[in-house]
Amino acid sequence: MSKRVGVFLVGILIFSLVGFCQESKEELKGRDILFAQKGLPYGFEASLPEIHGFLSSQYWNAQDHVQGSYANSGSSSYAPGKNTFLPHSFYVDIISELNPQVFIEGEFEMYKGEKGEFKVGAGRVVWHPSSKFILSLGRQFILLGSQELVYYPTSKYRFMTWQPYVYEKFLRFTGWWDTGVCVMGRIPIGEKEAFLEYGLMVSNGPGDYTTKNYATMNSDGYVYEMFNAHSRQSYDNNDNKPVTWRIGFSPFKGLLLRVEGMQGKYDADDSRDFNYLTSEIFFSKGRFDGMIGFAQLKFEAPADADLGLSGIWPGGTVKQRAVYVVGGYKIIEKQFGINFLQPVFRYQWFDPNVDCPDSVSQYEHYGKRQAFEVGLNFSPWEHFMVRLGYRWQDELKGPELKGDGLTLEIVADF
Numbered sequence: 541m542s543k544r545v546g547v548f549l550v551g552i553l554i555f556s557l558v559g560f561c562q563e564s565k566e567e568l569k570g571r572d573i574l575f576a577q578k579g580l581p582y583g584f585e586a587s588l589p590e591i592h593g594f595l596s597s598q599y600w601n602a603q604d605h606v607q608g609s610y611a612n613s614g615s616s617s618y619a620p621g622k623n624t625f626l627p628h629s630f631y632v633d634i635i636s637e638l639n640p641q642v643f644i645e646g647e648f649e650m651y652k653g654e655k656g657e658f659k660v661g662a663g664r665v666v667w668h669p670s671s672k673f674i675l676s677l678g679r680q681f682i683l684l685g686s687q688e689l690v691y692y693p694t695s696k697y698r699f700m701t702w703q704p705y706v707y708e709k710f711l712r713f714t715g716w717w718d719t720g721v722c723v724m725g726r727i728p729i730g731e732k733e734a735f736l737e738y739g740l741m742v743s744n745g746p747g748d749y750t751t752k753n754y755a756t757m758n759s760d761g762y763v764y765e766m767f768n769a770h771s772r773q774s775y776d777n778n779d780n781k782p783v784t785w786r787i788g789f790s791p792f793k794g795l796l797l798r799v800e801g802m803q804g805k806y807d808a809d810d811s812r813d814f815n816y817l818t819s820e821i822f823f824s825k826g827r828f829d830g831m832i833g834f835a836q837l838k839f840e841a842p843a844d845a846d847l848g849l850s851g852i853w854p855g856g857t858v859k860q861r862a863v864y865v866v867g868g869y870k871i872i873e874k875q876f877g878i879n880f881l882q883p884v885f886r887y888q889w890f891d892p893n894v895d896c897p898d899s900v901s902q903y904e905h906y907g908k909r910q911a912f913e914v915g916l917n918f919s920p921w922e923h924f925m926v927r928l929g930y931r932w933q934d935e936l937k938g939p940e941l942k943g944d945g946l947t948l949e950i951v952a953d954f
C-alpha cells in the first residue's frame with residue numbers, strides 16, 4: 541500500500557512540474573480555474589461583493605449588578621465584580637449588488653472571543669427602486685429604537701461603550717435582528733432637505749421569556765428587566781406575527797424625530813400581549829452631536845406560581861419605562877494631526893415596575909434608578925477610536941445597588 545501511495549505522489553509531482561514548465565498563451569485566473577472545475581453553482585463576476593467590518597476590544601471594571609436580568613443581579617458573561625479584558629466582537633458585513641436596484645447583505649460577528657461562537661446579524665435581500673420605497677426581505681434590525689443609527693460602536697450616535705438602559709433592558713444591548721418583511725421610505729417635502737419617513741415591518745417578534753425559567757418578580761421584589769434579551773428566536777414560537785411601525789420627520793438637515801411601536805403576542809398559545817413604544821430625537825450641528833431616547837414596554841405576565849417558579853409575581857401587566865439624554869462636542873476636529881477629540885455626557889433614568897398589582901404594591905417602582913455618565917472619545921486617525929467612559933448609578937427606590945463601572949474600548953473599522 542505504501543509503495544502505491546509513493547508512486548501516486550511521484551506521479552503527481554512529475555505532472556505538476558510538466559504543467560509548471562508549459563507555456564500558455566492564455567493564463568487563467570484562480571477563480572476561473574475554480575469555476576472550470578466545478579462550474580458556477582451560484583454568483584457571477586459582476587456581483588463581487590464589498591466587505592466591511594470592525595473590531596471592538598474592551599476593558600471592563602464593572603460592579604456586581606451591571607447588565608443583570610434583575611436590578612440586583614449581574615451578567616455572568618461580563619465578569620461582574622471583576623476587571624477583565626474582553627475581545628468583544630469582530631464584525632464582517634458582506635454586501636453585493638445584483639443590479640442597480642437590488643442588493644443582498646450578510647452580516648456576521650465573532651462574539652466575545654468565545655470558542656466557535658458566531659452571531660448572525662443581517663441576512664437579507666433589498667429592493668430599492670427609489671428612496672421613497674425600499675423593500676427588505678429576510679433578517680434585519682427591527683424598526684424600534686433606530687438601532688441602525690445607534691447600535692454599532694462606529695456610529696456617531698453610539699457615544700459610549702455601554703448602551704443606555706433603553707437598549708440594554710428593552711431592545712437587547714447586543715442588537716435585535718428579526719426575520720420578516722419590511723417596507724420603508726423617505727418622502728421629500730418642498731425644495732429644501734426636509735422629509736417625512738415611514739416604516740412597516742412584519743416579523744417573528746420576541747419569544748417567551750417564561751420558558752427560560754425567569755420569574756417575572758424575584759423573591760427580593762425586583763421585576764425581570766430583559767423581556768427580549770434571553771428569548772430571541774430564529775423560528776417563531778407561535779402563529780402571531782407582530783407589526784412594527786415607524787413615523788419620522790426631519791424639518792432640516794441635522795434634526796430627525798422618530799416614533800416607533802410594536803404590538804403582538806409572545807407566548808406559544810397566542811394569549812399574552814406585549815406592546816413597545818419608542819421615540820428618538822437626533823440632532824447634529826457643527827461639532828455637536830446629541831440625541832434623546834425614550835422607550836416603554838408593557839407585557840402580560842402570568843403568575844410565577846402558576847409556572848412553578850420561585851418568584852412572587854401574582855399575574856398582571858408589567859409596565860417599564862426609560863429615557864436618556866446624551867451629547868458630545870468635538871473640542872478638536874481635524875487639527876494638530878488628530879481626527880477628533882470628543883467629551884461626552886449622558887443622563888438616563890429607568891423604572892422597571894411603573895405599575896404593580898395590589899398584592900405586591902410595596903414593590904412598585906422597586907429598582908427605579910438613574911445614571912450619570914461621562915466619557916471621552918479620542919480618534920487619532922480616521923476609522924480608529926479609543927473610547928473611555930464611567931457610569932455612576934443612583935437608586936431612587938429600593939436598596940442601594942452596585943451598578944457603577946468603567947469601560948475602555950478600542951474600535952477600528954475598514
